């Protein structure tokens with residue numbers, strides 16, 4: 042037999058308010074799922090792979106500025122293996138160039154901005170990686 046208070050509750054609930062309650066329950070469940078998911082919920086791919094996907098078409102799989110886009114670019118993409126040239130460029134500039142694009146560091150607009158694709162942590166990791174590629178510092 043149903044408990045009297047349950048009976049009262051179901052009587053007072055219009056179909057619309059029941060639907061809303063379901064929605065709220067769903068939202069609460071979704072929130073709980075988010076809380077339970079490990080953070081970050083999606084593991085970031087290794088930074089070399091990020092380079093291969095987003096940078097290599099211009100900077101080259103060999104990282105030396107000879108990507109497949111080269112013939113179409115009026116400014117040569119930076120050779121990231123150039124120890125001297127890269128060594129003369131501070132980390133902050135590399136970070137800014139990657140995050141905000143070439144124009145932000147008075148270089149060519151052909152170097153796109155990646156701030157909407159890569160988060161700051163990934164860009165910091167990329168700068169570190171570039172230092173390994175150029176064998177020019179840390």
Ligand code: HEC
Nearest residue numbers: 095096099116117118119135138143146148149151152155
């Ligand atoms: C559409 C082609 C293109 C893509 C894609 C591209 N770049 Fe560039 N990048 C350039 C060009 C061209 C330059 C040279 C700009 C100049 O010297 O004026 C450059 C320069 C740079 C520089 C040197 C900035 C400086 O201050 O000297 C860095 C660092 C760099 N790119 C990193 C990256 C990274 C990391 C990615 C991928 C996330 C990437 N680029 C993707 C074209 C590209």
